Amino acid sequence: MASSTSHRDEFPSSLRDRRILLTTESLGPVNGVSRTTLSLVEYLRRNGVDLVVVAPHYPGCRHQAQDAADLRIPGYPLPYNPDLTVVYPFRLDRIYKQTFQPDLIYVASPASLGFQVLLQIRQLRNPPTVLLNFQTDLSAYSEIIFPAPLDKFAVWLLATVQGWLFRHPAVHTIFYPCSAVLDYLKSAGTPVDRTWRLGRGVDTSLFDPGRRDQAYRREIAPNEEIILICVCRLAPEKGFEFLAEATIRLVEQKLPFKLLIVGGNRNLAVENRIHRLFDAVRDHVVFTGFLTGPALARAYASGDIFLHCSITETFGLVVLEAMASGLPVIARDQGGPSDIVRPQETGYLVPSGDVDRFVARVRQISMDHQLRSTLATSARRYAEDTTWEKINNRVAWQMADAFEQRSAEESGTRSTEPVVASFILLFLETLRLILAVGLLYFMWLIAVVPLVIHGRQWVYNIPLLGKCIRLRPRSG
Incomplete structure (x- = not known):
């Protein structure tokens, strides 16, 4: 057993002779999916894999010094988050x-690009093996963005489509990040025997308590206030109404603090409306905009407590980065953070709609230096056991296992087809692909176009985040 474990600590050599097509919904923007996928891409290429990366085009990609994508697919940027693109139908x-x-095809966080790939793979006689990583809970986003009763219909439609696509025999592994997502996949009819839990890693050399900067702290909190920090994209699903309400109550209770909010949105209308949620407590809030690399690491480490208010995260990479930076975490008890935060050891989880308890935990940790120090030490220790190298190695071995299984199956079922029969089958396959692409155009007409129109109305006309604070905990 020990030798087997040691063997799997090394990169599987069988992958170096294989061609892998990796598709991802996000590569470049500042978000968890993009960072997770880029880490895997770099790991596979560093180990000599013949890898091609396909991702949607987004407005900022031309400004990247080194674009990791080999092929960018055109699409339409979402109005409320221009960094995310709905891909046009393609062959x-x-x-x-x-x-x-x-x-082999690896599908990261399947949505407009991944769904099209999975749909067309179903039409092939001999499709490549597929591994997919379910990283984004689209149904949770739909509950927030769409008004009733469209929200329920969108959730049902997504579950139906996902379950149907994920059940195809070509799909070997479905990675999932947390128990809540597994529950959702089960409810959608996903084969449980193909699911495989995969967390995320963290760069513990970049995100480190040693990056705490006293000069930066004095700039943020000149009167030595407690520094609360929140890191995420400024978007409707990130729980900013909840955070604003908690901030107002902390001010009313006269806690000496500053709230550092790190993140932005390329759509300035969305960003400005979220800023306005904090108008009543503006003196206590500092917005930094987007930060990356050492600047982001400094911001984390210079804080005292990390606040996580989103309830749509399937993992919550920022929570792990904060813990690596030596911060205790207070998070709403829903989604990925529920599996990361260890209550009373690395931080606290509170019921997703309980603002009072959230505020009480912030006050408790803020006013108890010894408790804060103990939680911070445990948080860092927890993060040190989770590295990108370990996470990506697990993905690589699942790929290698998929190849081995496919080879065994093909060796037992080899057959020859007459030329005429082969020609007919090829014709039928081509016809099915054409019909599948036709279906994609139809879905664009009835689903994506209304999404884009509604998104524009939401950005400019609809009161901000009216549903977020009223969301009930989801079972899946």
Whole structure:
């Protein structure tokens, strides 16, 4: 057993001879999916994998010094978050012609790009093996963005489509980040025997308590106030109404604090409306905009307590980064953070709608230096056991296992087809692909176009985040 474990600590050599096509919904913008996928891309390429990366085009990609994507697919940017693009319908075989015929396809956080890939794979006689990583809970987003009764219909439709796509025999592994997502996948009819829990890693050399900067702290909190920090994209699903309400109550209770909010949104209308939620407590709040690299690490480490108010996170990478930076975490008890935060050891979880208890925990940790120090030490220790190298190695071995299983199956079922029969089957496959792409255009007409129109109305006309604070905890 020990030798087997040691063997799997090394990169599987069988992957170096394989062609892998990796598709991702996000590569470049500042978000958890993008950072997670980029880490895997760099890991696979560093170990000699023949890898091609396909991602949606987004407005900022041309400004990247080094773009990790080999092929960008055009699409329409979402009004409330221009960093995310809904991909136009495309033909998978044309992507193959621009890249290669893959031995394996890895689908990161399937949505507009991933769904199209999975749909077209179903039409192939001999599709490549597929591994997918379920990282974004689209149904939770739909509950927030769409008005009733469209929200319930969107949740049902997504679960139906996802379950149908994920059940195809070509899908070997479905990675999931937390128990809440597994419950959702089960309810959608996903084969449980193909699911495999995969967390996320953290760069413990970048995110480190040693990056605490006293000069920066004095700039943020000149009167030595407690520094509370929140790091996330400024977006409707991130729980800013909840955070604003908690901030107002902390001011009313005369806690000496500053709230550092790190993040932004390329849509300034959305960003400004979230800023206005804090108008009543403006003297206690500092917005930094987007930060990355050492600047982000300094912000984390210079804080005292990390506040996480989103209830749509399937993992919550920022929670792990904060813990690596030596911060205790107070989070709403829903989604990925529920599996990361260890209550009374690395921080506290509170019921997702209980602002009073959230405020009470902030006050408790703020006023008890010894408790804060103990939680911070435990948080850092927890993060040190989770590295990107370990996480990506697990993905690599699942890929290797998928290849081995596929090879065993093919060796036992090899057969020859007559030329005429092969031609007919190829014709039918081509016809099915054409019909599948036609279906994609139809779905764009009835689903994506209304989403874009509603998104524009939401940004400019609809009161901000009216549903967020009233959301009930979801079972899946």
